[in-house]
Amino acid sequence: QIQLVQSGPELKKPGESVKISCKASGYTFTNYGMYWVKQSPGQGLWYMGWINTETGRPTYADDFKGRFVFFLDTSASTAYLQINNLKNEDMGTYFCARDGFVYWGQGTLVTVSS
Amino acid sequence: DIQMTQTPSSMPASLGERVTISCRASQGINNYLNWYQQKPDGTIKPLIFYTSSLQSGVPARFSGSGSGTDYSLTISSLEPEDFAMYYCQQYDSSPLTFGSGTKLEIK
Numbered sequence: 001q002i003q004l005v006q007s008g009p010e011l012k013k014p015g016e017s018v019k020i021s022c023k024a025s026g027y028t029f030t031n032y033g034m035y036w037v038k039q040s041p042g043q044g045l046w047y048m049g050w051i052n053t054e055t056g057r058p059t060y061a062d063d064f065k066g067r068f069v070f071f072l073d074t075s076a077s078t079a080y081l082q083i084n085n086l087k088n089e090d091m092g093t094y095f096c097a098r099d100g101f102v103y104w105g106q107g108t109l110v111t112v113s114s
Numbered sequence: 115d116i117q118m119t120q121t122p123s124s125m126p127a128s129l130g131e132r133v134t135i136s137c138r139a140s141q142g143i144n145n146y147l148n149w150y151q152q153k154p155d156g157t158i159k160p161l162i163f164y165t166s167s168l169q170s171g172v173p174a175r176f177s178g179s180g181s182g183t184d185y186s187l188t189i190s191s192l193e194p195e196d197f198a199m200y201y202c203q204q205y206d207s208s209p210l211t212f213g214s215g216t217k218l219e220i221k
Contacts, residue, residue, distance in 0.1 A: 045203070102169065
């Protein structure tokens with residue numbers, strides 16, 4: 001069956017970087033784009049952007065340009081989200097979702113605290 | 115960007131009750147509207163796509179309707195497992211945008 005399994009929770013300090021993985025299984029990875037969605041604590045859902053898994057081209061929503069990087073390891077059917085120079089406001093849960101938004105990862109909680 | 119105004123933000127309701135959650139887009143979205151359920155453990159479950167099409171495995175008590183800028187999710191008879199957060203999402207144009215959510219609570 002189709003699954004997206006994300007990496008575990010992260011505790012980081014401001015200024016550090018974090019890398020979140022989203023491993024896909026049960027389908028051909030490069031046939032569907034991968035989207036990223038952020039949920040701040042107690043808040044709603046925010047679209048971060050997506051990555052074309054066939055070409056590797058990322059597209060970022062305006063609020064997520066600069067410190068946020070989407071990339072792939074297609075040999076491992078895995079998409080990654082890296083956040084550089086972490087800020088307190090980056091704290092939250094990050095979800096990956098396959099194109100079509102039928103399949104979602106379980107979410108990865110990122111805590112930023114000095 | 116298209117703004118999605120979701121109402122109400124919270125809704126106390128009873129088992130067996132019929133409830134409706136609304137989403138209004140700031141411009142027409144051509145029925146490109148999804149609904150999701152999020153449980154307290156954070157798990158997101160897609161319920162409805164393209165306004166009214168039920169995702170596989172979703173109970174028939176869930177239904178969606180709407181057109182233009184106004185859309186709604188209806189649960190015909192609440193079951194215990196339905197008490198959760200609900201979000202709408204438009205995918206007519208980028209950036210994709212979500213409603214702010216509705217917390218369905220037990221009355």
